[in-house]
Amino acid sequence: MALTGVQVFKLLPKTNCKKCGFPTCLAFAMKLAQGGADISACPDVSEEAKTTLGEASAPPIRSFAIGTGDKAPKMGAETVMFRHEKKFVNPCAIAINIKDNDDSLAAKAEEVANSEIDRVGQILRVEAISIECASGDSATYEAAVKLAAEKAPEAALILNCKDAAVVEAAVKAVADRKPLINGATDENAEAMAAIAKANSCPIIACADGLEALSALTEKIKGLGVEDIVLDSGAKSAKEIIVNNTQIRRAALKKSFKPLGYPVINNVIRDNAILEASIASVAIAKYASIIVVSSVEKWKTLALFTQRQNIYTDPQVPMQVEQKIYEIGEPTADSPLMITTNFSLTYFIVAGEIENSKVPSRLAVMDSEGLSVLTAWAAGKFTAAKIAVFIQESGIGDTLTNKELILPGQVAILSGALEDKLGDWKITVGPREANAIPTYLKGRE
Amino acid sequence: MSFVVPKESFNGKVASVDFGKDDKALTIGGDSALPFLSFEGELPNKPVVAYEIQDCPPDDWPDTVREVYKDVSGDPVTWAKYCQDEQGAKAIALRLVSTHPDRGDKSAEEASQTIKDVLAAISVPLIILGSNHIEKDSTVLVAAAEAASGNNCVIGKAQEGNYKTIVAAALAHNHKLIAMSELDINLAKQLNILITQMGFDKNKLITDPMCSALGYGLEYTYSVMERIRLAGLAQNDPTMQPPILGDVGMYVWKVKETVASEADVPEWGSLEERGIAWETLTATSLILSGANLLIMRHPSAIENVGKTIDELV
Numbered sequence: 179m180a181l182t183g184v185q186v187f188k189l190l191p192k193t194n195c196k197k198c199g200f201p202t203c204l205a206f207a208m209k210l211a212q213g214g215a216d217i218s219a220c221p222d223v224s225e226e227a228k229t230t231l232g233e234a235s236a237p238p239i240r241s242f243a244i245g246t247g248d249k250a251p252k253m254g255a256e257t258v259m260f261r262h263e264k265k266f267v268n269p270c271a272i273a274i275n276i277k278d279n280d281d282s283l284a285a286k287a288e289e290v291a292n293s294e295i296d297r298v299g300q301i302l303r304v305e306a307i308s309i310e311c312a313s314g315d316s317a318t319y320e321a322a323v324k325l326a327a328e329k330a331p332e333a334a335l336i337l338n339c340k341d342a343a344v345v346e347a348a349v350k351a352v353a354d355r356k357p358l359i360n361g362a363t364d365e366n367a368e369a370m371a372a373i374a375k376a377n378s379c380p381i382i383a384c385a386d387g388l389e390a391l392s393a394l395t396e397k398i399k400g401l402g403v404e405d406i407v408l409d410s411g412a413k414s415a416k417e418i419i420v421n422n423t424q425i426r427r428a429a430l431k432k433s434f435k436p437l438g439y440p441v442i443n444n445v446i447r448d449n450a451i452l453e454a455s456i457a458s459v460a461i462a463k464y465a466s467i468i469v470v471s472s473v474e475k476w477k478t479l480a481l482f483t484q485r486q487n488i489y490t491d492p493q494v495p496m497q498v499e500q501k502i503y504e505i506g507e508p509t510a511d512s513p514l515m516i517t518t519n520f521s522l523t524y525f526i527v528a529g530e531i532e533n534s535k536v537p538s539r540l541a542v543m544d545s546e547g548l549s550v551l552t553a554w555a556a557g558k559f560t561a562a563k564i565a566v567f568i569q570e571s572g573i574g575d576t577l578t579n580k581e582l583i584l585p586g587q588v589a590i591l592s593g594a595l596e597d598k599l600g601d602w603k604i605t606v607g608p609r610e611a612n613a614i615p616t617y618l619k620g621r622e
Numbered sequence: 623m624s625f626v627v628p629k630e631s632f633n634g635k636v637a638s639v640d641f642g643k644d645d646k647a648l649t650i651g652g653d654s655a656l657p658f659l660s661f662e663g664e665l666p667n668k669p670v671v672a673y674e675i676q677d678c679p680p681d682d683w684p685d686t687v688r689e690v691y692k693d694v695s696g697d698p699v700t701w702a703k704y705c706q707d708e709q710g711a712k713a714i715a716l717r718l719v720s721t722h723p724d725r726g727d728k729s730a731e732e733a734s735q736t737i738k739d740v741l742a743a744i745s746v747p748l749i750i751l752g753s754n755h756i757e758k759d760s761t762v763l764v765a766a767a768e769a770a771s772g773n774n775c776v777i778g779k780a781q782e783g784n785y786k787t788i789v790a791a792a793l794a795h796n797h798k799l800i801a802m803s804e805l806d807i808n809l810a811k812q813l814n815i816l817i818t819q820m821g822f823d824k825n826k827l828i829t830d831p832m833c834s835a836l837g838y839g840l841e842y843t844y845s846v847m848e849r850i851r852l853a854g855l856a857q858n859d860p861t862m863q864p865p866i867l868g869d870v871g872m873y874v875w876k877v878k879e880t881v882a883s884e885a886d887v888p889e890w891g892s893l894e895e896r897g898i899a900w901e902t903l904t905a906t907s908l909i910l911s912g913a914n915l916l917i918m919r920h921p922s923a924i925e926n927v928g929k930t931i932d933e934l935v
């Protein structure tokens with residue numbers, strides 16, 4: 179909850195010494211309240227005031243990254259319950275759990291290192307490896323953690339072990355990677371928090387239920403560690419959705435600080451498809467990290483895609499790249515249709531062309547993400563602009579007959595387009611996408 | 623600071639819609655809370671998944687899902703019985719694909735006969751879907767409603783361009799009705815209003831805001847469903863209270879991810895599991911955003927969505 183300038187002023191030394199660069203404490207307070215200055219500019223402010231101010235200006239869900247480097251997944255900082263209200267901020271990271279005594283540990287870590295794929299212009303990857311201490315042996319665990327770190331040099335590491343002595347040795351071995359310690363329980367909180375603090379690592383607070391979890395995060399915070407991830411002990415899909423919803427609501431709607439942290443969910447199941455399905459529940463419903471048992475390519479592709487869908491900005495129309503898309507295997511005689519680059523328009527039109535089974539080309543023109551009629555009304559899908567796009571694409575040279583099929587909704591453009599594209603034949607296609615299969619088959 | 627469960631309660635309630643008959647009848651809806659948040663309201667009925675079949679062989683389905691049905695899909699009656707008896711389907715959705723002018727242009731009478739034959743062979747509830755050809759559906763679905771009279775079926779889809787005759791037929795023969803609009807909450811609302819203004823009971827309506835596949839506009843369907851459910855519950859808008867349908871299978875089993883072989887796209891991994899996962903994740907996402915009824919194709923996807931639902935309730 180933000181403080182007013184006067185509330186902030188009451189916390190300052192009120193000496194008007196000007197060291198902060200402002201003429202008076204009040205002027206500085208006003209600027210602080212607007213978020214235009216940083217409290218550290220005042221050298222004389224009390225620790226107590228700093229804490230109060232820091233808490234008041236902190237986002238309702240704490241934000242930090244796990245690991246180091248450009249690819250370290252960021253989490254937290256979420257502001258809404260539903261994606262239509264505002265963009266969800268930091269996409270859920272995917273972590274694979276590997277046991278320290280698993281013979282294929284190196285291979286699995288390499289799989290993570292090679293998990294990158296490109297989907298609609300975004301590079302997506304498995305971000306993290308959770309190394310589980312199944313052996314119970316400190317030397318085995320440390321060696322496993324080192325091996326995983328070496329094989330997946332950019333992955334974030336999660337140290338899944340509740341024995342503080344074992345964790346301490348492993349953290350030291352990969353301290354430069356700032357691993358996420360998993361984790362602190364009510365029993366070991368002091369020891370684990372001390373390790374996290376000494377190595378500036380984030381830590382997972384593990385408790386059963388939200389009441390115990392709230393008490394535990396307060397305890398950890400009291401021990402000087404603030405980058406906390408929540409594990410509420412949720413196992414079933416029901417516990418995941420209920421706990422995650424209550425955590426986010428408590429943080430956003432009740433400003434309940436003890437649960438104002440990102441959430442981790444374990445979604446491991448025996449059956450790989452079911453595991454993917456439960457993972458998708460956690461991704462849609464507020465998890466910041468999910469832990470899976472395997473990262474087969476088909477599975478990560480599906481999870482990356484769902485994550486991308488959930489985390490797209492609802493206010494910015496999704497756009498596809500302006501270009502001539504080939505559907506099926508078109509030849510020089512195949513039809514050429516044109517539409518706008520609003521992603522939904524593209525998906526529907528391309529889907530119907532696929533349904534027709536007629537190999538075709540679809541020219542997708544940049545109309546700033548507007549649908550056909552809206553783009554036409556806004557002057558972004560005009561005869562002049564279409565003519566320039568078609569000419570510059572050079573597509574005419576590859577066709578036997580220069581013919582362009584216009585969406586029926588903009589039939590009105592056909593005359594002007596014929597004037598501008600002299601040697602082209604302009605044909606008016608169907609008004610609605612679902613009539614495309616009939617139309618294309620009818621032309622054959 | 624001690625933790626207090628942050629509950630939200632709503633004045634609105636999703637309508638309960640039953641379909642089918644006798645001991646195999648099903649009920650969907652009745653929700654007074656957001657999906658699966660049973661700690662703050664009533665969620666009396668689990669989402670239902672219907673197996674999709676069609677009145678002609680599924681030549682346009684990709685191999686992964688066509689192969690499963692290859693021995694039974696030559697005949698809709700055999701296919702329907704297989705889904706009910708071997709797969710344990712709780713409901714079946716028969717799509718009258720071959721009535722489409724491009725897909726055989728079968729007559730309304732032929733479709734009626736198919737419906738009667740299928741109804742005679744199964745005891746689980748039947749959902750009857752047209753071929754999504756606006757004009758043709760307006761005659762086929764009228765005949766279908768009559769052929770299925772007395773069976774308390776779900777008939778669809780009534781759209782802006784053809785709802786009048788279909789609504790009248792569903793009304794005359796006492797069926798439930800799917801109203802479909804295209805990915806816009808206002809269009810969905812408007813169509814529901816038009817239909818209820820014809821005297822159709824709003825408690826017999828199911829709304830289909832149009833499905834999209836994972837990666838192909840799923841976020842639009844997801845958010846439209848979420849907004850419909852919030853409008854029905856939080857704003858108590860009666861026109862936004864019908865249960866929601868996700869017609870998943872037909873949107874999923876044509877996208878590249880369910881069709882392209884591993885040889886063509888090695889970085890996408892196994893085609894079989896990829897296709898099944900695609901249908902499963904699309905369906906799971908939609909039950910989270912409010913879908914009460916799903917129409918799906920692959921038995922393994924249906925099974926895993928069923929297990930997910932069982933874990934969620």
Ligand code: SF4
Nearest residue numbers: 194195196198203220
């Ligand atoms: S430095 Fe601190 S004490 Fe000095 S004027 Fe600025 S706010 Fe006041």
